[in-house]
Amino acid sequence: MPPQPRRTTGLPVLQYRKPTRGRDYWVLNDVLPNAAEVRARCLARTDWTEGHPYKPESWPGLRAMPALLPEELDHVEAQVRQATGEQRLWAETSAGGATVNHNCVQVVGEGEGEPRPHTDSRALCRYAAVLYLNPEVPKDCGTSFYRQSLPGGVLGGNLVSAPHDTLPQALGTRFVPADSFTEDLRVPHRYNSLLLYRANLLHTATGYWGATLAEKRMTAVFFWMA
Numbered sequence: 001m002p003p004q005p006r007r008t009t010g011l012p013v014l015q016y017r018k019p020t021r022g023r024d025y026w027v028l029n030d031v032l033p034n035a036a037e038v039r040a041r042c043l044a045r046t047d048w049t050e051g052h053p054y055k056p057e058s059w060p061g062l063r064a065m066p067a068l069l070p071e072e073l074d075h076v077e078a079q080v081r082q083a084t085g086e087q088r089l090w091a092e093t094s095a096g097g098a099t100v101n102h103n104c105v106q107v108v109g110e111g112e113g114e115p116r117p118h119t120d121s122r123a124l125c126r127y128a129a130v131l132y133l134n135p136e137v138p139k140d141c142g143t144s145f146y147r148q149s150l151p152g153g154v155l156g157g158n159l160v161s162a163p164h165d166t167l168p169q170a171l172g173t174r175f176v177p178a179d180s181f182t183e184d185l186r187v188p189h190r191y192n193s194l195l196l197y198r199a200n201l202l203h204t205a206t207g208y209w210g211a212t213l214a215e216k217r218m219t220a221v222f223f224w225m226a
Helices: 035-043 070-084 167-171
Strands: 025-028 062-064 104-108 127-132 143-150 181-187 194-198 203-205 217-224
Touching: 025 070, 035 217, 070 127, 070 194, 070 217, 143 194
Parallel strands: none
Antiparallel strands: 025 194, 062 104, 104 217, 127 194, 127 217, 143 181, 143 203
């Protein structure tokens, strides 16, 4: 969410749930048997949509869809179902036609973005996942879970729950002070691993890397309802 100068009024305090591996997030290693092939195919794309700083968008870097071919996506989803115990996964569309960028490859370089704690809409997904597709990116460019940082050094929550679907709904605003959140747990970047997590937890990319297309942090992102 866009940082703003600290306000004098306090934000609502979210529910806290300590991110726990095997319950709230899962790390699935060596997910694709052809990760190098997928990466090469993505690097060869010419249909990128530009975000910040190339266009006046809130999201950073480059995006293109789809990231994986149908058979590759099926392979990933089978592992996600096994990890979570879910019988069925699907990409949701809201009654108003809203969607998420499911099965989307994202490339973001150093200086093109910054950590922005957020949650994904409960109306559109229950699980989200990041597949890391660059073997040269440092470990500190993985994904972090955050929680609220309240006045006086008090720690708040990290979970958007009913009746709210989004973080702006839960907080009552899209604009929050720059120091409203603090890192709670960092999951390192690892090539060809899939970080799967409950989408209503506060999370963000830990950092970005690289100057050229081949060097930059490349990920495929997924959003599933179950």
